[in-house]
Amino acid sequence: MSDESTFDPAWRLQLVKYFCAASLTLQGYDWLICLDREIDMIWLRPWRGVKVLYLLSRYIPFVHLGAALYYSVNLLCSPWLTYGYLILQGLLPLESSCQKAAMLVLRTYAIFNCSKKILVFLLAMLAVLVGVAFPTLVAFLRSVQFSQPPTGMINGCYPVSASKIIFVAFIAILLFETIIVALTVYSALRYYTRDSGPMIKVLYRDSLCFFFCIFSITLVNVLVAALLPNDSADLLNRLQASIHSIVSTRIIFHLRQELHADLDMGPMSRANAVTMSLHFAPADGRESYELSR
Known part of the structure; x- marks a missing residue:
């Protein structure tokens, strides 16, 4: 086996490890710089649907990225560890995708004046998406084959097909x-008009920003998986998991900050924290959608 044929896979897998470590670092850094807002806008608020979505979006990626980093530096290659890791790395991204899809559904529902149609x-x-993604993921995980690394420079099991x-x-x-x-x-x-309120402007702006961020990284991820x-x-x-998490949490922060500014209340302290709700009420009297504050 030539030096080039053994160096190339080792270099590629090392690059994957670097991206994994960088993604976990990015996730941790964003959590630190947003911790004060998270405490004020999330932890001091009642338990509602938006709070649950935020916590899932923020903390599930830590489990995902931490497990991936641990596996990438583990020196052992055992079947139970490898396939346990595969199952975890399959289920967590699926849960993350469903959570972000739910956030997209709720936001679009609010934009359309809570239209039941x-x-x-x-x-x-969303049901079609889950119905397609879950069996596809199971079939993919069953198809993954591992072998011993071609060189001692590679830790753990080596995917071959x-x-x-x-x-x-x-x-x-x-x-x-x-x-x-x-x-x-x-x-x-x-x-949308120029006279639309700040909350509506934030809702549209963040919706489009969210889409282009996650669409771009998903598309690039597809190309990488197809070509490499x-x-x-x-x-x-x-x-991709880190960027999805960061963008999702930013959207919730922006909405709550804009609501906070509209009420002209200033920063809330622990002593005067109150519960507020943002209602999207349609003009024809249909059921309104509530975004908890």
Whole structure:
């Protein structure tokens, strides 16, 4: 075996480890700089749906990234560790995708004045997404084959083959996100005016920003998985999880900060923290959607 043939896989896997460590560092840094806002806007508030979504979006990636980093530096290659890691790395991204899809559904539902038709349509699309992604992920995990590393420079088990069926899940996610942004743009063109309130402007701005961030990283991740060898296929998976988490939490912060500014109350302390709700009430008297404060 030539030096080049042994160096290339070792270099690629080392690059994957660097991206994993960098993603965990980015996640931790963002958590630290936002900790004061998290305490004031999340932990001091009652338990509501938005709070649960925030906590899942913020802390599940720490489990995902931490497990990936531990596996990447582990010197042992045992079947139970390898397949346990695969299951964890499959279920956590699926949960993360469902959580972010739920956030997109709620925000789009609010933008459309709590239209029940839109809600039914979005929930049906979400059910299709989960119905496609879950069996696809199971089939992909069953197809992954490992072997001993070609060189002692590589720790752990070495992936040698995997099915390309995982692209079906990626395409389903991209289509779902494209439908969401199309609905957002349609709503903006139909309802948005210069006289729209600050909350509505933040809602539209963050919706489009959120979409372009996650769509871009998902698309690049698909291209990387398609074009690079199997040992580099998950090069951007951890970075994608980190970026999704950061953007999701920023959206919640921006909405609550704008509501805070609209009420002109100034920063809240522990002593005077109160509970507020943002209501999206349609003009025709239909059921309103509440975003807890």
